[in-house]
Amino acid sequence: MAVTLADVAREVGVSTAAASMVLSGRYRGRVSEPRADAIRQAADRLNYVRNELALGLRTAQSDTIGFITQQVASTPYATTLIAAATETARAYGHLLIVIETDGDPDAADAAIRDLSSHQVRGVAYASMYHRRVRVPRHAGDGLIILDGYTEDPHICALVPDEVQGAHDAVAHLVTLGHRRVAFLNDCDSVDAAPLRRRGVEMALAEAGLALLPSCTRTVNTRAYAEMKQATRDILTQPDRPTAFFCYNDSTAIVVAQVAAELGLKIPDDLSLVGFDNFTTLIEFSVPSLTTVQLPHADMARWTITSLVTGTPPADGPAPDPGTARYRFPCPLIVRGTTAPPPA
Amino acid sequence: MAVTLADVAREVGVSTAAASMVLSGRYRGRVSEPRADAIRQAADRLNYVRNELALGLRTAQSDTIGFITQQVASTPYATTLIAAATETARAYGHLLIVIETDGDPDAADAAIRDLSSHQVRGVAYASMYHRRVRVPRHAGDGLIILDGYTEDPHICALVPDEVQGAHDAVAHLVTLGHRRVAFLNDCDSVDAAPLRRRGVEMALAEAGLALLPSCTRTVNTRAYAEMKQATRDILTQPDRPTAFFCYNDSTAIVVAQVAAELGLKIPDDLSLVGFDNFTTLIEFSVPSLTTVQLPHADMARWTITSLVTGTPPADGPAPDPGTARYRFPCPLIVRGTTAPPPA
DNA sequence: CTGAAAGCGCTTACAG
DNA sequence: CTGAAAGCGCTTACAG
Numbered sequence: 001m002a003v004t005l006a007d008v009a010r011e012v013g014v015s016t017a018a019a020s021m022v023l024s025g026r027y028r029g030r031v032s033e034p035r036a037d038a039i040r041q042a043a044d045r046l047n048y049v050r051n052e053l054a055l056g057l058r059t060a061q062s063d064t065i066g067f068i069t070q071q072v073a074s075t076p077y078a079t080t081l082i083a084a085a086t087e088t089a090r091a092y093g094h095l096l097i098v099i100e101t102d103g104d105p106d107a108a109d110a111a112i113r114d115l116s117s118h119q120v121r122g123v124a125y126a127s128m129y130h131r132r133v134r135v136p137r138h139a140g141d142g143l144i145i146l147d148g149y150t151e152d153p154h155i156c157a158l159v160p161d162e163v164q165g166a167h168d169a170v171a172h173l174v175t176l177g178h179r180r181v182a183f184l185n186d187c188d189s190v191d192a193a194p195l196r197r198r199g200v201e202m203a204l205a206e207a208g209l210a211l212l213p214s215c216t217r218t219v220n221t222r223a224y225a226e227m228k229q230a231t232r233d234i235l236t237q238p239d240r241p242t243a244f245f246c247y248n249d250s251t252a253i254v255v256a257q258v259a260a261e262l263g264l265k266i267p268d269d270l271s272l273v274g275f276d277n278f279t280t281l282i283e284f285s286v287p288s289l290t291t292v293q294l295p296h297a298d299m300a301r302w303t304i305t306s307l308v309t310g311t312p313p314a315d316g317p318a319p320d321p322g323t324a325r326y327r328f329p330c331p332l333i334v335r336g337t338t339a340p341p342p343a
Numbered sequence: 344m345a346v347t348l349a350d351v352a353r354e355v356g357v358s359t360a361a362a363s364m365v366l367s368g369r370y371r372g373r374v375s376e377p378r379a380d381a382i383r384q385a386a387d388r389l390n391y392v393r394n395e396l397a398l399g400l401r402t403a404q405s406d407t408i409g410f411i412t413q414q415v416a417s418t419p420y421a422t423t424l425i426a427a428a429t430e431t432a433r434a435y436g437h438l439l440i441v442i443e444t445d446g447d448p449d450a451a452d453a454a455i456r457d458l459s460s461h462q463v464r465g466v467a468y469a470s471m472y473h474r475r476v477r478v479p480r481h482a483g484d485g486l487i488i489l490d491g492y493t494e495d496p497h498i499c500a501l502v503p504d505e506v507q508g509a510h511d512a513v514a515h516l517v518t519l520g521h522r523r524v525a526f527l528n529d530c531d532s533v534d535a536a537p538l539r540r541r542g543v544e545m546a547l548a549e550a551g552l553a554l555l556p557s558c559t560r561t562v563n564t565r566a567y568a569e570m571k572q573a574t575r576d577i578l579t580q581p582d583r584p585t586a587f588f589c590y591n592d593s594t595a596i597v598v599a600q601v602a603a604e605l606g607l608k609i610p611d612d613l614s615l616v617g618f619d620n621f622t623t624l625i626e627f628s629v630p631s632l633t634t635v636q637l638p639h640a641d642m643a644r645w646t647i648t649s650l651v652t653g654t655p656p657a658d659g660p661a662p663d664p665g666t667a668r669y670r671f672p673c674p675l676i677v678r679g680t681t682a683p684p685p686a
Numbered sequence: 687c688t689g690a691a692a693g694c695g696c697t698t699a700c701a702g
Numbered sequence: 703c704t705g706a707a708a709g710c711g712c713t714t715a716c717a718g
Contacts, residue, residue: 002459004695015705020697032703047481052460053405054695056396057710064440064461072426076623079422083415086443090450095457097407098441100429107433114438116345117395118407138390224629253627280419280623284596286567347711358689363713375687397711400694 003046011042019043023050056119063094065307066115066123068108068136072100075128076278077296081146084300085124092308094121108136116140122307124300130159130192144303147296153323156306158299161317162192165292165330166199166245169273172290172332173243174207177340178271182215182234182241184227184251193218193247196275200245215241221251231258235270242270242341249274249281249291256285256337267339277333287336295328302326346389354385362386366393399462406437408650409458409466411451411479415443418471419621420639424489427643428467435651437464451479459483465650467643473502473535487646490639496666499649501642504660505535508635508673509542509588512616515633515675516586517550520683521614525558525577525584527570527594536561536590539618543588558584564594574601578613585613585684592617592624592634599628599680610682620676630679638671645669 009019014035021027022039031039042048056062067085072078082098089096097115101107108125115123116138123140127133127148135143135150149157173181183200186193201211214237217230234241235258246252252274256266264270266287274282274291282289298316305313312319312326319326352362357378364370365382374382385391399405410428415421425441432439440458444450451468458466459481470476470491478486478493492500516524526543529536544554557580560573577584578601589595595617599609607613609630617625617634625632641659648656655662660669 002695005697006695016695017697017705017707018703024697030703035703049456049460051400051462051695053396053399053462054710055697057394057400057694057712058696058698060710062396067441072422072429075422076419078425079415079418082421082425082441083443086415086441087445090442095440095442095461097438098410098425098429099433099438100426102430113392117392118438119394119396222626224627250627281627283565284567284593284624345711348713349711359711360689360691360713361687367713373687378687394711397694398713400696400710401712401714403694 002051003048004051005048008039008043008046008048011046012038014039023048060119061121062119064097064118064120065089065094065304066111066118066120067096067098067126068111068115068123069098069100069126069128070103070108071128072098076280077128077147077294078126080296081126081300084297085304088301088304089308092304094304094308096304105134105136108134109138112136112139124303124307126300129189130162131190142307144306146299146303149325153320153325156312156324156326158303158326158328160192160295160299160330161327162195162330163199163202164327165275165332166196167203168199168330168332169245169275169292170200170203171206172334172338173245173271173273174203174209176243176271176338178241178243179209179341180212180215180239180241181209181243181245183211184221184230184234184244184246184255185216185218186221186247186251187218188220189247196247219251221247224254227251227254228258231255232262235259235262235264243272243338244270245273245275247275249276249278249289252289252291252337253281253285256289267337269342271339271341272337273332275330282335285337290335290338291333293331293333295330299328302328345394346391347394348391351382351386351389351391354389355381357382366391403462404464405462407440407461407463408432408437408647409454409461409463410439410441410469411454411458411466412441412443412469412471413446413451414471415441419623420471420490420637421469423639424469424643427640428647431644431647432651435647437647437651439647448477448479452481455479455482467646467650469643472532473505474533485650487649489642489646492668496663496668499655499667499669501646501669501671503535503638503642503673504670505538505673506542506545507670508618508675509539510546511542511673511675512588512618512635513543513546514549515677515681516588516614516616517546517552519586519614519681521584521586522552522684523555523558523582523584524552524586524588526554527564527573527577527587527589527598528559528561529564529590529594530561531563532590539590562594564590567597570594570597571601574598575605578602578605578607586615586681587613588616588618590618592619592621592632595632595634595680596624596628599632610680612685614682614684615680616675618673625678628680633678633681634676636674636676638673642671645671 122142465485
């Protein structure tokens with residue numbers, strides 16, 4: 001049906017070997033230039049497309065990368081991850097095979113099996129939030145964990161630098177002159193929440209300040225009423241904080257709602273910083289939310305590049321000493337919700 | 344490196360032909376039962392995984408489906424589409440190769456080429472909103488357009504039934520007793536917006552009502568201020584509408600904000616219906632938004648099933664007469680923002 | 687019931 | 703510089 005290398009060779013009257021070499025570009029000094037031209041033209045004319053399956057079989061490796069994701073459906077970051085990954089793969093002439101496991105460990109094991117039967121060059125194993133994951137069986141060494149890590153520190157794993165992100169957010173507030181900074185943290189996050197708290201405390205300590213118990217709460221950031229109540233408690237006390245740093249953007253949106261109910265203007269009366277840079281949500285925040293960017297796109301690009309080239313990209317962060325764990329910076333994005341405290 | 348069929352055959356002392364038949368399940372009456380057992384056990388013991396590249400080369404078809412998407416990154420529906428597609432593919436023992444074109448026609452052409460060089464069984468071409476698309480070059484016949492359509496009515500194309508969705512939303516309001524229903528439509532949507540308007544008018548006409556000019560506006564639903572102003576205009580007129588149907592959920596959220604500013608309680612003073620069922624946003628609506636579900640998951644499942652089996656699933660909608668165009672129902676999801684009008 | 691052989695489309699030593 | 707041949711791992715007629 002499709003045009004094969006033999007068709008092209010026959011058309012020109014050369015061997016398939018010559019055609020193969022020319023079309024894959026490795027013919028210098030092995031095929032004369034006029035012949036090479038003729039072969040290229042014939043391939044063009046016949047609309048030849050190389051059969052990647054045959055190539056893969058021959059070379060025991062295909063130009064595909066596996067991308068296993070735990071929960072595409074329910075999370076907004078999956079799109080960023082997949083978009084950056086497919087784009088990078090394409091830039092390297094590779095294709096991305098995406099499998100969603102929905103968090104089922106057996107499905108992950110099966111996915112590894114399916115992918116290896118397709119001779120993928122490597123597998124990105126994407127968690128949907130920063131956490132410890134179990135490595136699927138028979139994963140082999142071409143595996144990179146995206147937005148997560150595992151026990152074995154020598155398994156390549158990429159996570160956001162939560163401490164730095166939270167630190168920079170609060171440092172920004174301190175620099176603006178805030179002295180009483182509130183922090184609304186998440187109660188379910190095992191990994192990110194304590195790290196962000198550490199970042200908050202570090203930034204405050206650098207200014208000789210402390211995180212006041214009256215100014216911090218750990219809540220379920222998916223429980224609307226609970227968040228509202230916690231925010232109201234913090235904002236209605238005497239000597240209320242003049243700035244709020246929130247575990248994520250949706251929490252920040254709720255804080256903004258409560259502030260509005262209390263007649264507090266943002267950023268004049270209260271400064272507000274979120275985390276995630278979840279744009280869909282931020283579009284509805286007026287003024288636009290100052291927040292910390294999660295480095296999903298960076299991590300995805302790094303992962304695919306590393307898998308394709310076989311070596312960690314030089315332009316990324318250095319690994320934690322003695323490990324294959326990489327922390328990716330979370331840049332602060334200053335928008336409209338932060339300002340100096342009221343006089 | 345990897346265990347091959349020959350390894351398994353050698354282990355048992357049979358031909359690769361026998362092993363192949365047994366392991367692919369088509370050996371009845373061709374290999375004796377004890378031998379078949381021995382082969383299966385050996386395959387298990389050696390952890391044999393079939394090389395799908397070799398199979399694909401041999402059979403000139405692989406167990407992969409191509410999924411081309413225009414704008415994964417910027418749209419919330421991509422996740423639903425991809426999640427449903429990978430899940431369905433897996434249920435049929437197939438893998439999904441995802442390519443993002445970012446709306447670039449050349450990239451789409453290249454994607455078709457890359458996919459066909461991988462011998463995919465078919466290609467889903469997913470638009471990110473209901474609109475007319477250009478079919479990529481050399482697409483062949485194993486192509487299904489998801490959430491879009493093209494000139495040629497014989498090219499398989501799936502779209503949401505916008506008329507029915509909008510109709511059911513407004514019929515719901517009318518049934519609750521509303522007589523003055525406002526409609527905020529989108530100005531950029533070439534396909535969906537007119538269809539939704541038709542649905543609105545149909546539902547009103549069925550109750551002997553009409554869409555009043557004073558109760559409808561066509562706005563840029565991504566321009567926050569414009570939406571707010573239009574909503575305020577409509578809600579502050581004498582004889583204001585008692586219900587609002589919006590082009591999408593984000594518009595509805597803005598209407599809710601304006602209603603709150605005007606001291607209107609939802610749903611007691613004003614009923615509100617959105618469109619999309621964009622859950623990430625709806626989580627922040629209190630009470631929870633009544634809306635119309637976009638059938639992305641249904642369409643994705645239908646597409647993959649059709650591509651794998653080679654025939655349109657019987658349990659889906661019938662095509663528009665004389666075409667290969669399918670309209671998928673958009674179910675109304677009644678939640679907390681609709682109630683009878685105030686007395 | 688069973689095995690030897692051909693061939694899918696490619697690339698890579700090898701011999702000229 | 704050039705071509706004939708082998709072989710990647712599989713399945714499918716074919717002959718016994």
